[in-house]
Amino acid sequence: MLTYVPARAWGTRVAAVLLSLAVVYFLVSIAGNSNFGWSTVGEYLFDARILSGLYLTLWLTLVTMAIGVVLGTVFAVMAMSRNVVISTVANAYIWFFRGTPVLVQLIFWYNLGALFPELSIGIPFTSWGVSVPTNTLISPITAAVLGLGLNEGAYMSEIIRSGLLAVDPGQRQAATSLGMTARKALWRIVLPQAMPVIIPPTGNQTIGMLKTSSLVSVISLSDLLYSAQTIYSRNFQTIPLLIVACLWYLLATTILSWLQSRIERHFARSRNVST
Amino acid sequence: MMHSLPETTAMRAPMIVFDRVSKNFGDLSVLRDINLTVAAGEVISLIGPSGSGKSTLLRCVNHLERIERGSITVDGELIGYRRVGNLAHELPEKLIARQRARIAMVFQNFNLFGHKTALENVMEAPVHVLGIPRREAEAQAVKLLTRVGLSDKMNNYPRMLSGGQQQRVAIARALAMKPKVILFDEPTSALDPELVGEVLDVMRDLASDGMTMMVVTHEMSFAREVCHRIAFMEAGRIVECGKPAEVLDSPAFERTRAFLSRVQ
Ligand SMILES: Nc1ncnc2c1ncn2[C@@H]1O[C@H](COP(=O)(O)OP(=O)(O)O)[C@@H](O)[C@H]1O
Numbered sequence: 001m002l003t004y005v006p007a008r009a010w011g012t013r014v015a016a017v018l019l020s021l022a023v024v025y026f027l028v029s030i031a032g033n034s035n036f037g038w039s040t041v042g043e044y045l046f047d048a049r050i051l052s053g054l055y056l057t058l059w060l061t062l063v064t065m066a067i068g069v070v071l072g073t074v075f076a077v078m079a080m081s082r083n084v085v086i087s088t089v090a091n092a093y094i095w096f097f098r099g100t101p102v103l104v105q106l107i108f109w110y111n112l113g114a115l116f117p118e119l120s121i122g123i124p125f126t127s128w129g130v131s132v133p134t135n136t137l138i139s140p141i142t143a144a145v146l147g148l149g150l151n152e153g154a155y156m157s158e159i160i161r162s163g164l165l166a167v168d169p170g171q172r173q174a175a176t177s178l179g180m181t182a183r184k185a186l187w188r189i190v191l192p193q194a195m196p197v198i199i200p201p202t203g204n205q206t207i208g209m210l211k212t213s214s215l216v217s218v219i220s221l222s223d224l225l226y227s228a229q230t231i232y233s234r235n236f237q238t239i240p241l242l243i244v245a246c247l248w249y250l251l252a253t254t255i256l257s258w259l260q261s262r263i264e265r266h267f268a269r270s271r272n273v274s275t
Numbered sequence: 276m277m278h279s280l281p282e283t284t285a286m287r288a289p290m291i292v293f294d295r296v297s298k299n300f301g302d303l304s305v306l307r308d309i310n311l312t313v314a315a316g317e318v319i320s321l322i323g324p325s326g327s328g329k330s331t332l333l334r335c336v337n338h339l340e341r342i343e344r345g346s347i348t349v350d351g352e353l354i355g356y357r358r359v360g361n362l363a364h365e366l367p368e369k370l371i372a373r374q375r376a377r378i379a380m381v382f383q384n385f386n387l388f389g390h391k392t393a394l395e396n397v398m399e400a401p402v403h404v405l406g407i408p409r410r411e412a413e414a415q416a417v418k419l420l421t422r423v424g425l426s427d428k429m430n431n432y433p434r435m436l437s438g439g440q441q442q443r444v445a446i447a448r449a450l451a452m453k454p455k456v457i458l459f460d461e462p463t464s465a466l467d468p469e470l471v472g473e474v475l476d477v478m479r480d481l482a483s484d485g486m487t488m489m490v491v492t493h494e495m496s497f498a499r500e501v502c503h504r505i506a507f508m509e510a511g512r513i514v515e516c517g518k519p520a521e522v523l524d525s526p527a528f529e530r531t532r533a534f535l536s537r538v539q
């Protein structure tokens with residue numbers, strides 16, 4: 001009768017000890033360094049301006065990602081359409097919004113009023129319809145949502161398209177031969193199976209958007225980073241306030257990553273559950 | 276075990292009728308002037324070399340492929356089109372889907388829905404295509420899975436099933452639609468040899484139950500024992516078609532003989 005002794009990973013243990021020591025040393029030296037201004041960090045961590053900036057950042061991230069996912073799904077399906085007109089429209093959209101800097105898109109939407117002073121809905125080349133001054137319609141927040149959302153839609157459509165392509169065409173055939181319409185087959189059979197491929201890069205995009213959304217400061221919106229900048233431009237506590245912003249970004253990223261792993265596990269259940 | 280069909284298939288109502296069917300893929304002529312009538316309750320097997328058009332012929336029956344000339348009817352209903360005088364207008368997607376719902380297909384690679392359990396696979400289309408209440412669909416699915424010998428695997432996902440088990444789930448899924456006909460495209464070709472038997476047993480059972488079946492297969496013993504007729508296809512044509520013994524033992528054409536000597 002043999003007793004099995006698993007191989008001990010000595011290398012891993014040594015590395016873990018050395019690394020822990022290095023991390024502790026690093027943390028102690030930072031915490032003890034008064035130049036970091038830890039008391040200032042504490043003072044501003046829950047400052048009302050910082051919190052309202054955080055709120056805008058989170059709100060923009062969620063809203064623009066939601067728009068991005070919806071537009072991305074629509075354009076991904078359009079891009080794969082056999083109808084040349086439809087697929088060309090989708091590809092043109094993807095080409096344009098991926099091909100221009102999102103910063104420029106934001107400024108463009110913000111300044112739409114300068115290009116088209118009035119927006120109107122009506123029958124072209126007739127006097128029928130209604131007009132509104134563009135600037136009453138496009139507030140900075142609308143410009144931010146349009147700019148970030150349309151840009152995100154282009155990236156998401158590529159992610160969703162690659163997910164749809166990863167599903168075996170036999171799945172759609174089986175669904176079709178059971179009497180499902182193309183739309184039903186997409187929603188019930190193909191998309192759910194594309195999710196394991198779609199979710200990880202979507203999580204990536206969401207975390208990226210958390211930080212990309214800080215670009216809205218150029219159209220005078222006070223997101224998290226811009227709020228921190230506003231404060232340190234007055235009191236010159238640059239590093240402590242940037243630390244405040246980073247701590248919130250890190251917390252938000254941690255929560256989003258956790259959510260992502262929960263969602264991934266949900267969609268992976270057909271792969272590892274056994275009864 | 277041989278079950279009997281009336282001596283002359285003409286005594287039974289025609290279920291699938293191919294009338295001068297032709298189909299091209301670009302310049303390639305894949306089906307040429309196919310005439311074939313499959314009677315209700317008949318089991319017919321399609322044999323022939325790879326690329327001869329067997330799969331395409333099956334796929335045309337539920338309009339997964341369009342035909343260029345001729346017509347296909349199932350149970351008297353023109354497939355994929357509506358006849359107006361001399362014109363055949365292609366049906367809208369919803370109506371084609373409705374026709375497909377009663378024409379089941381079983382694939383070489385099973386194509387079970389990977390994100391659904393065996394039970395959910397069988398329930399999916401009855402609930403979401405036919406609109407049958409969940410509870411009713413579930414009871415039916417349990418019955419069908421039991422019939423194909425999988426009462427203990429209902430909650431397994433396809434990944435946890437052997438090929439033979441997956442194909443039996445696929446057959447149960449087809450039966451759940453109460454189809455008028457079932458089209459089998461090489462149902463055992465992807466299986467390990469020792470798993471072929473369990474799938475053929477289920478098909479034999481369906482045949483003796485009077486299901487109308489078109490079966491593309493390389494299993495000559497199955498074709499001989501279970502099928503009422505065998506059609507040999509080559510280069511898009513049905514070269515000969517007749518009782519298994521006639522086609523397999525004394526083929527009328529040299530090309531049939533050459534093919535049979537290669538597969539048997
Ligand atoms: N979607 C398609 N596009 C172009 N050619 C095809 C397509 N599907 C099948 N073919 C061609 O049609 C012929 C018949 O194919 P198929 O019906 O699959 O034959 P079989 O099932 O008898 O092996 C082959 O030459 C094949 O290459």
Ligand SMILES: [Mg+2]
Nearest residue numbers: 329330331460
């Ligand atoms: Mg084939």
